[in-house]
Amino acid sequence: MNLYERFLAQDARALARAITLVxxxxxxxxxxxxxxxxxxxxxxxxxxGSPGAGKSSLTDRLIEEARRRNERVAVLAVDPSSPFTGGAILGDRIRMMRHHQDPMVFIRSLASRGALGGLAGATVATLALLEAFGFDRIFVETVGVGQSEVDIARVADTTVLVLTPAAGDAVQAFKAGVMEIADVFVVNKFDLPGGERIVQELRTTLELAAPRPGGWKPPVLTAVAPKGEGIPELFEAIEAHHQHLLEHNLLEADRLERARFEVESVIQEWGRRKTREGQALIVRVARGELSPEEAAMELMGLPRGVEAK
Structure with a gap:
């Protein structure tokens, strides 16, 4: 059988190969x-959420909760890649290895390849493959680089922001971007000092926030992932948000935004590749002989004086 036939026959190796090719x-x-x-x-x-917030540990527990409900689960862990070599640690799967023998769970790491939003350029394409393979739920865990991670909201139906008491003033750290896009907030490692304070800060900040689509009010939950505390409540909050999207006909808009993000990612990658190939033009910009706009026009094959729209 060819790769397409093996994929339709539910061959997990065919899925892995397809993701690699994409x-x-x-x-x-x-x-x-x-x-x-x-x-x-x-x-x-x-x-x-920020590095060290326990996203992988929470994801591990959410996999467990989804499997209790007999769901087929996939995880995309987007790992940081070196800006110099493009290599990645791809280490998040280590924390979820206890699920590796479950045929109903598929875990894959993707390198971010320098994507500023914390997502790999191939993330949306990989999501399409995982959906086609028949998974019921897909968890996407991002790199963890602060407020630039807002792109996750353009890809996911439900966005969970993970915070910890040890992060200090979490509201101040995240209000510039991620606070506005999270649908569910969870304070992980709640057994550490300062947990109640962060919960109160979050709730106070959310009371002043602009209304969400359909009137959704993001809940603030607590969890201690290693002990499994708060996981069923977190899962139920995620489910409640999905039902909210269905009741207010918001899912289709989410899917359109995901497609828009994928197209933009392709354009950005094309631009990066073009600038690597156009070293001579970059040198001329550095010397002041060309403006960045003129260089971009030339790389795009547009005549001088024509504005890209």
Whole structure:
């Protein structure tokens, strides 16, 4: 059987191979994606927050909770990659290895490849493959680089912001971006000193926040992931938000925004590749002989004086 037939036959190795081809940008992967896109309908949950907040531990427990409900689960852990070599640690899977023998769980790491939003450029394409494979729920765990992670809201149906008491004034740290996009807040490691203070800060800040689509009010929950405390409540809050999206017909808008993000990611990657190829133009910009706009026009193949719209 070819890769497409093996994929439809639920061969997990075919899924892994398809993701590799898509992530690398091979024509074979793009052709496969065109045939598979639009199949399936998974609930996509994004987990974001600062490094060390315990996102991987929470994800591990959420996998467990989803499996209790007989769901097929996939996890995309977007790992930081080196800005120099492009290599990544790809270490988040280590924390979830206890699920590796479960055929109903698929865990995959993607390198961020320098994506500023904390997401790999191939994340949305990989989501399409996972949906086509028939997973019920997909967790996307982002790199953890602060307020620039707002792109997760453009990809996930439900965005969970993970905070910890040890992070200090979490509201101050996140209010510039991530506070506005989170649908559910969870203070992990709540057994540490300062947990109640952060919960109160969050609730006070949210009372002053602008209304969310459909009138959704983000809940503030607590958890201690290693002990499994607060996990069922977190899962129920995620489910409640999904029901809210269904009741207010907001899911389709989420899917359109995800497609928009994917197109923009392709354009950004194309731009990065073009600038690497156009070293001579970059040198001329550095010397002041060309403006960045003029160099960009030339790289895009547009005549001078024509504005890109």
């Amino acid at each position: 992530e690398a940008g091979y024509p074979e992967g793009q052709a496969l994606l065109r045939r598979l896109r639009g199949r399936g309908r998974a609930r996509v949950v994004g987990l974001t």
